[in-house]
Amino acid sequence: MKYQIITTNSELERICAAARETDVVMLDTEFVRVRTYYPQLGLIQLYDGENASLIDPLAITDMTPFVALLKDTAVLKVLHACGEDIEVFFNEFGCVPTPMVDTQIMAAFLGYGLSTGFAALVKEFVGVELDKSESRTDWLARPLTAKQLDYAAADVFYLMPIYDALRTKVEQAGWLEAAWQESELQCIKRTRVTDPEKAYLDVKGAWQLTPKELAALKPLATWRHQEAIKRNLALNFVLRENEMLSIARELLRTPKAMEEAGVDAHAIRRHGAKLAAIVKDSLTIPADEYPEAIVPLMDYPGYKQLFKQLKDIVKAAAESKGLASEFVASKKQINQLLSWVWKKERDPAKLPDVMQGWRLALVGDKLNQKVQ
Incomplete structure (x- = not known):
C-alpha cells in the first residue's frame, strides 16, 4: 500500500485534477471532537484507484481544488459510516460530497448489522486484519507518526474493493437506488441546521417543565446554543444540560441561588449574571406567550x-426482505411518524x-394506514 502526503497547494491541485478524471473516488477524514462544537479536521484521505493521498488541511492554504472535487457531480464519492465526515465537510467547506454513497448503508441492504464496522468488512471481503488502534489518536498533532499515516491510508485503500463487491451484490438484490436514497438522507440529516429558538425542544427532560418554566428554558437554551457556536465549544462545556434544566425549573435568579443549587462554579463565574438576567426577563413574559407544554x-x-x-x-416487512428491523424503521423513526400524525397533522412539508x-412502499403506507 503506497500513499503520498499532500502538503502544498500545487500538490493538492494535481491530485484533485487526476481524481476528477475518474468515475469514483474513496474519501475519509480524521478529526478531533472532544470539547468543540464543530469537529476539528486533521486529515483527508483520497484514493482514486491509482493514487492514495493523505491531504494535510493544516498545511494547505487553498482547498479550492478539493472543494471542486466534492461538488463534481461526474465523480461518485464513496465513504464508510459517513455521518461525522459529512459534518466535517459541511462545516469546513460549506458543501457535502455529491453524489455520495455509504458502504455501511450498502452493507445494511444486504442484511449486515446496522453499524457494521469498516474493519469487519475489510476482513470479510479482502481477508486483511486491520489495526484500528490509531482511531482515537490526536489527528491535529504534527508530525503524524508512520503508524497514524498507514492507518489513515488503509481506510481508503481497502474501501475500493469493498465498494466494488458491495455494489455488485446490492445491485443484484435490487437495492442500489435505495442505497443512493438512504445515503442522501444521511447527508440531509447531518447538514440540518438547528434553529436556536427551538433548541429547548432538544433538552432531555424539558417535557417535565411547566409552560412558565419553559419560558425560562427556551431563552436559556437559545443562549447556550449561540454561545457554543460563537466559542466553538460543545454545549455541555458551556453549561451542562441538567444544570440549565435546574435553573429553569427552579427559576434561579441570582448566581448565589445557582451556587446553592449545585451549578458548576466555573459556569457561574463566567455566565452567572447573564443566566440570572435571562431568567428574570422570562418572568416578565405574559402567560399567554409561554411556550406550549411538551x-x-x-x-x-x-x-x-x-x-x-x-x-x-x-418487523414483518424487514424479515420479508432480509433486512434488520431497526434499519427499516428504528424506534425513533416510528415515533417520528406518530409525531407527524398526532402533532403535525400529516403536514406534507414535514x-x-x-x-x-x-x-414508503416497503412499510410507510402500511404504518400510515394504521395510525389514526
Missing part, C-alpha cells in the same frame, strides 16, 4: 399498544423518514 408521545392515549403494532408491521423514498 406532551411526550407516550402520554397520548393508546401509544404503547399502537407502537407495538407498528413495530410488528416493521414528511417522516418512513413516508419517503424506499421506505
Whole structure:
C-alpha cells in the first residue's frame, strides 16, 4: 500500500485534477471532537484507484481544488459510516460530497448489522486484519507518526474493493437506488441546521417543565446554543444540560441561588449574571406567550399498544426482505411518524423518514394506514 502526503497547494491541485478524471473516488477524514462544537479536521484521505493521498488541511492554504472535487457531480464519492465526515465537510467547506454513497448503508441492504464496522468488512471481503488502534489518536498533532499515516491510508485503500463487491451484490438484490436514497438522507440529516429558538425542544427532560418554566428554558437554551457556536465549544462545556434544566425549573435568579443549587462554579463565574438576567426577563413574559407544554408521545392515549403494532408491521416487512428491523424503521423513526400524525397533522412539508423514498412502499403506507 503506497500513499503520498499532500502538503502544498500545487500538490493538492494535481491530485484533485487526476481524481476528477475518474468515475469514483474513496474519501475519509480524521478529526478531533472532544470539547468543540464543530469537529476539528486533521486529515483527508483520497484514493482514486491509482493514487492514495493523505491531504494535510493544516498545511494547505487553498482547498479550492478539493472543494471542486466534492461538488463534481461526474465523480461518485464513496465513504464508510459517513455521518461525522459529512459534518466535517459541511462545516469546513460549506458543501457535502455529491453524489455520495455509504458502504455501511450498502452493507445494511444486504442484511449486515446496522453499524457494521469498516474493519469487519475489510476482513470479510479482502481477508486483511486491520489495526484500528490509531482511531482515537490526536489527528491535529504534527508530525503524524508512520503508524497514524498507514492507518489513515488503509481506510481508503481497502474501501475500493469493498465498494466494488458491495455494489455488485446490492445491485443484484435490487437495492442500489435505495442505497443512493438512504445515503442522501444521511447527508440531509447531518447538514440540518438547528434553529436556536427551538433548541429547548432538544433538552432531555424539558417535557417535565411547566409552560412558565419553559419560558425560562427556551431563552436559556437559545443562549447556550449561540454561545457554543460563537466559542466553538460543545454545549455541555458551556453549561451542562441538567444544570440549565435546574435553573429553569427552579427559576434561579441570582448566581448565589445557582451556587446553592449545585451549578458548576466555573459556569457561574463566567455566565452567572447573564443566566440570572435571562431568567428574570422570562418572568416578565405574559402567560399567554409561554411556550406550549411538551406532551411526550407516550402520554397520548393508546401509544404503547399502537407502537407495538407498528413495530410488528416493521418487523414483518424487514424479515420479508432480509433486512434488520431497526434499519427499516428504528424506534425513533416510528415515533417520528406518530409525531407527524398526532402533532403535525400529516403536514406534507414535514414528511417522516418512513413516508419517503424506499421506505414508503416497503412499510410507510402500511404504518400510515394504521395510525389514526
